[in-house]
Amino acid sequence: MLNVQSLAVHYGGIVAVRDVSFAVARxxxxxxxxxxxxxxxxxxxxxxxxxxxxxxxxxxxxxxIDGLPAHMIARLGVAQVPEGRHVFGPLTVEDNLLLGxxxxxxxxxxxxxxxxxxxxxxxxxxxxxxxxxxxxxxxQMLVIGRALIGEPKILMLDEPSMGLAPQIVDAVFSLxxxxxxxxQTILLVEQNATQALEFADRSIVLNVGEVRMAGASSDxxxxxDVVSAYLGGTEHI
Amino acid sequence: MTSAEILQLLIxxxxxxxxxxxxxxxxxxxxxxxxxxxxxxxxxxxxGGILTAIAVGTAGLPLWLAVIVAIVLVGALGAxxxxxxxxxxxxxxxxxxAMITLGLxxxxxxxxxxxxxxxxxxxxxxxxxxxxRIFGAVLQLQAIxxxxxxxxxxxxxxxxxxxxxxGREMLACAIDREAAQLMGINVGATVRLxxxxxxxxxxxxxxxxxxxxxxxxxxxxxxxxxxxAACALGGFGRASSAIVGGFALGLIEAASVAVLPSGLKxxxxxxxxxxxxxxxxxxxxxxxxxxxxxxxx
Numbered sequence: 001m002l003n004v005q006s007l008a009v010h011y012g013g014i015v016a017v018r019d020v021s022f023a024v025a026r027x028x029x030x031x032x033x034x035x036x037x038x039x040x041x042x043x044x045x046x047x048x049x050x051x052x053x054x055x056x057x058x059x060x061x062x063x064x065i066d067g068l069p070a071h072m073i074a075r076l077g078v079a080q081v082p083e084g085r086h087v088f089g090p091l092t093v094e095d096n097l098l099l100g101x102x103x104x105x106x107x108x109x110x111x112x113x114x115x116x117x118x119x120x121x122x123x124x125x126x127x128x129x130x131x132x133x134x135x136x137x138x139x140q141m142l143v144i145g146r147a148l149i150g151e152p153k154i155l156m157l158d159e160p161s162m163g164l165a166p167q168i169v170d171a172v173f174s175l176x177x178x179x180x181x182x183x184q185t186i187l188l189v190e191q192n193a194t195q196a197l198e199f200a201d202r203s204i205v206l207n208v209g210e211v212r213m214a215g216a217s218s219d220x221x222x223x224x225d226v227v228s229a230y231l232g233g234t235e236h237i
Numbered sequence: 238m239t240s241a242e243i244l245q246l247l248i249x250x251x252x253x254x255x256x257x258x259x260x261x262x263x264x265x266x267x268x269x270x271x272x273x274x275x276x277x278x279x280x281x282x283x284x285g286g287i288l289t290a291i292a293v294g295t296a297g298l299p300l301w302l303a304v305i306v307a308i309v310l311v312g313a314l315g316a317x318x319x320x321x322x323x324x325x326x327x328x329x330x331x332x333x334x335a336m337i338t339l340g341l342x343x344x345x346x347x348x349x350x351x352x353x354x355x356x357x358x359x360x361x362x363x364x365x366x367x368x369x370r371i372f373g374a375v376l377q378l379q380a381i382x383x384x385x386x387x388x389x390x391x392x393x394x395x396x397x398x399x400x401x402x403x404g405r406e407m408l409a410c411a412i413d414r415e416a417a418q419l420m421g422i423n424v425g426a427t428v429r430l431x432x433x434x435x436x437x438x439x440x441x442x443x444x445x446x447x448x449x450x451x452x453x454x455x456x457x458x459x460x461x462x463x464x465x466a467a468c469a470l471g472g473f474g475r476a477s478s479a480i481v482g483g484f485a486l487g488l489i490e491a492a493s494v495a496v497l498p499s500g501l502k503x504x505x506x507x508x509x510x511x512x513x514x515x516x517x518x519x520x521x522x523x524x525x526x527x528x529x530x531x532x533x534x
Contacts, residue, residue, distance in 0.1 A: 103421035
């Protein structure tokens with residue numbers, strides 16, 4: 001479904017991604033793990049069109065998407081839940097969700113809202129509140145809901161656990177688990193390697209802009225010492 | 238001061254205030270979309286008046302059609318400014334972009350001078366008839382049009398931002414460009430629309446006020462200054478601020494004429510601007526960062 005070949009991303013003179021190749025098949029859950037500055041976020045941002053692709057190619061459903069503007073990539077069914085949540089703070093929860101299907105998704109807005117509310121009942125209780133007044137965990141749920149309401153073919157999440165309390169992280173991952181069971185294709189970027197390796201079918205370890213290891217998450221868990229070394233010693237599995 | 242004089246002052250203040258509020262709303266639209274202060278905002282107003290006067294006088298169009306043509310043309314000029322200049326340098330600093338709008342303002346002004354000359358242009362009020370006298374104060378029929386349509390447009394804008402899909406998208410782009418793009422929203426097109434709306438609002442202000450004040454090629458700068466003062470007074474970035482600031486400035490100016498020579502009217506507006514920036518740089522309604530990007534509220 002998604003095929004990234006020899007991707008490189010430079011910002012000015014700075015190399016963020018040197019040479020990254022991987023593929024995600026339909027219905028698969030893939031995690032990209034690695035330490036800070038490994039190029040994980042830049043890889044996602046290149047796929048969604050927010051970061052410039054210096055070289056290499058990105059194909060989605062057999063069609064080249066690198067070079068397309070971000071809003072066109074989104075309309076093809078590639079959703080990115082950005083790092084740091086990025087809710088539309090002054091707008092209500094419901095307006096945030098409606099914006100998620102402003103240009104995406106099919107059917108009536110009310111049905112889309114109902115679908116999201118049934119998975120995230122807390123958002124229903126808070127639908128008329130300003131999104132900026134929600135807790136961090138609720139905001140994370142909201143941005144995931146805002147991406148889901150657009151019925152994405154692939155859901156990409158950038159550090160969904162960042163800055164959240166452990167039990168909230170568990171709630172986010174159990175939500176993602178539920179999505180996986182409905183057949184949702186997911187590409188996850190995480191620093192929290194433990195959670196990511198438990199969740200994903202396959203994982204890719206990035207370091208200094210290159211793929212160091214890749215394989216079934218269970219295999220990587222079995223080689224946790226090597227993975228830890230690439231994660232820079234501060235991360236333990 | 239007699240009660241008739243106070244009433245007169247209110248009428249004048251609200252009439253002029255509506256215009257300042259419309260100019261301020263136009264400023265806000267472009268500011269929220271691009272972070273740029275559009276110095277050509279006053280030229281939009283002048284063009285609205287002059288184009289209507291020409292369409293009525295020279296081309297002989299009926300007034301209603303002339304008004305529509307003028308507003309559409311000024312909106313199109315807004316789109317052209319974004320297409321030809323602003324969108325080309327979106328990576329430029331806000332200061333660069335502001336300088337570009339200043340240059341465009343000069344181009345429009347000098348072109349108008351060459352085209353229609355230095356004399357004021359004029360067309361008749363929307364409805365003919367003598368002014369109404371209420372409690373000794375004089376109310377021009379055109380002033381009713383100015384205040385009425387002004388308020389109507391403000392209400393319509395509020396509804397547009399809070400209840401329409403495109404309005405919500407404009408807010409989303411103003412709040413967080415990247416997040417909006419990830420939702421499939423075409424940010425470039427949304428910015429373009431802000432310029433069109435801003436131009437149309439300015440053009441409308443010119444159409445409304447010209448029967449009362451005439452339109453001269455060089456009025457733009459003063460008008461822009463007043464609209465800017467209205468925004469600064471209320472707090473930049475918020476629609477209600479521009480409206481509150483516009484009416485406040487209109488009333489202050491009208492009151493100043495009662496006690497000071499009327500030639501000092503513009504100086505009063507400037508003094509208010511300077512005072513507002515000194516005492517409450519964030520505006521009457523609060524901090525810029527906090528209030529910014531919430532046009533709907």
